[in-house]
Amino acid sequence: MSLRRKLFLLSASLIIFVVGMSAFFSYRSVSRAVEQTVAEYSSRMAENTAKYVDTAAYKKFLAQPVEDETYWKLRRELNDIREKTGALYITTVEVRNNQVRILLDGQPKNSNIASPIGESTDALSTEQVAAVMRGETLRMHLVHDEKYGDYLPAVAPVRDKAGQVIGVLEMDMSASFVNELVQGIIMENIPTFVLTSVVLVLISTALFSWLVRRSLRPLQDVTETAEKIAAGDFSTPMKPNVTVSASQRDEVGRLAHSFQVMEATLAEFLRDVKTSVDGVAADAERLSAATEQSEANSVQVAHTIQEVADGSMQQNERARDIVRMMKHARDVVGTGKKQVEQNSHRTQQAASISRQGHQAIRHAVEHMPAISNSVGQACETMDRLTERSSQIGDMVTVITSIASQTNLLALNAAIEAARAGKHGRGFAVVADEVRMLAEQSNGAARQITELVRVILSEMDHTVLSMRASEQAVAEQIELLHEGGHALDAMAACMKDKEEDSRGMAQSFSEIELTVENVLAHIEEITEILEEAASAAQEVVAVAQEQSATVQEIAANAEDMAQISQHLRGELGKFTFN
Structure with a gap:
């Protein structure tokens, strides 16, 4: 339709x-x-x-x-x-x-x-x-x-x-x-x-219907010309009577005019393309030969730079090993420095303790005579107490004798009261009470006598112990004098050791500073080697990319040559006036 x-x-x-x-x-x-x-x-x-x-x-x-x-x-x-x-x-x-x-x-x-x-x-x-x-x-x-x-x-x-x-x-x-x-x-x-x-x-x-017929009239000539173009025939241009008149400026008229311009432009374009294809084919052959040489050079450059990159990587690994060893040495030096500082601190503490011990011994020695005097005075006091205890024993003996006599008197008084009968009952009661008091006094005297005997025995033991303590105090004073001399010697030794520890700490600090400087320089060298290796790898990558690009250019040149040959064949199907 x-x-x-x-x-x-x-x-x-x-x-x-x-x-x-x-x-x-x-x-x-x-x-x-x-x-x-x-x-x-x-x-x-x-x-x-x-x-x-x-x-x-x-x-x-x-x-x-x-x-x-x-x-x-x-x-x-x-x-x-x-x-x-x-x-x-x-x-x-x-x-x-x-x-x-x-x-x-x-x-x-x-x-x-x-x-x-x-x-x-x-x-x-x-x-x-x-x-x-x-x-x-x-x-x-x-x-x-x-x-x-x-x-x-x-x-x-x-x-x-x-x-x-x-x-x-x-x-x-x-x-x-x-x-x-x-x-x-x-x-x-x-x-x-x-x-x-x-x-x-x-x-x-x-x-x-009239408008459609009038508007579509130019489409018939456009269709005939399009069929010729489809067959590759550009020898006959579009009819001049298709040119749009002043009264037909609608879409169909503009289409016919545009198609006429397109036909002329396309014919000129295809002629230019044919000329360009011939030139491109020749250039493609020359480019293919040049790319083969460039590809060989790129491969050689990439191989050489790869060797440089491998050498830089080996040097970088060795530098890393040195950095690890230097870091280990730095850690060892730091540990030694800490131990020396700890020893110095402990030596200072020991010296302080020895000084405190010497001071304590000196005070003890100073107080020992007073202790010895106190022990002697205690012994003298115990002797006096022994004498007083003996006197107490004598007095208790007197009291016992008096109690016995009082008991006899009370017995006689009781006998006399019995003889007196009822008139002597009151006196008999008093005699019984006196007798009972005499018996109690006699019992208390016996207890006091036993206590005095026990006290005298314990005081004898105490006096012996005090004498032994007095001798021990004298010996302790001698030992304290010897300990004081030993602590003096130890304090002098500790002072020397403290000075040695300070010197060792100073030496370790200098060694640690030197190791840090060496480690910093080696790390700088490592960074330089890494940058060099990275740059070499980048150059290798660029060389490889360049080689790939050259290969791609070579392939494109070959494809271009084939396309040029194909275009020559296709353009041969067109006919130009």
């Missing part, structure tokens, strides 16, 4: 689609206009109906909503209005317990579809009822109900004579005539619409 036929069918389809959409929107507009008109009519009817409600009776009913005479009077009035206006339903509602409930239903008394007082309904919401109670009149949308058919509800406020809103009235108007009215309007306008649409389609199609 040609492009012209495709465009014709597309334009016809678009025109038919536009006509169909226009018909659809016209139908929707007519339906909406009729619905709005009927809704406005329903709202006006609801407002007028609300005005005819007996407000006094309705207020009375609201005060006591029961089926009394007032209820039936209002219901008859609403039914009469419903029949006269042709409405389907007329009801009054209120909101109770957050639900919309029906108060009056304008149906006949014997109607079986009338709603009782207080029946809930979903036709209105509490918000809508509240809006009407504020004095608004609501226009509702068309309702399509399967049970009641199509109807238009309208809600209006019921006002008393003072203009206060006392209730809400809903009026449902039948909307079955709306569709009939819309269908009638459409049927009246169908002939005019169809005739207009057919004329519009024919005129649009004819005009579009």
